[in-house]
Amino acid sequence: MQCWICAAPANGTCRFCGRAVCRQDAKLHSFVLEVYPADGTLYGLAVEDALYCGVCKPRAEPVRMDFLSEPPEAVSNDTGKQ
Ligand SMILES: [Zn+2]
Ligand SMILES: [Zn+2]
Numbered sequence: 001m002q003c004w005i006c007a008a009p010a011n012g013t014c015r016f017c018g019r020a021v022c023r024q025d026a027k028l029h030s031f032v033l034e035v036y037p038a039d040g041t042l043y044g045l046a047v048e049d050a051l052y053c054g055v056c057k058p059r060a061e062p063v064r065m066d067f068l069s070e071p072p073e074a075v076s077n078d079t080g081k082q
Contacts, residue, residue, distance in 0.1 A: 004053055014053035027054040 001010040003022035010020035015031050031050030035042055
């Protein structure tokens with residue numbers, strides 16, 4: 001695999017978009033593993049220095065994932081047939 005930026009042999013891939021980058025072009029960016037509510041506040045488990053390509057644009061705030069949610073009825077119907 002080659003670096004997305006300079007085409008040198010890549011040393012790793014961006015944690016956010018998957019682009020391969022070499023050690024020289026790699027940057028660091030905090031990466032949120034998990035967000036959970038506690039005591040009325042949102043807490044997050046994060047890696048402060050995740051590998052980042054410097055090209056993509058990780059969102060500072062969570063993106064809505066409405067398209068992932070499906071009605072629970074559809075799931076139970078599928079399992080019921082088998
Ligand atoms: Zn490079
Ligand atoms: Zn990236």
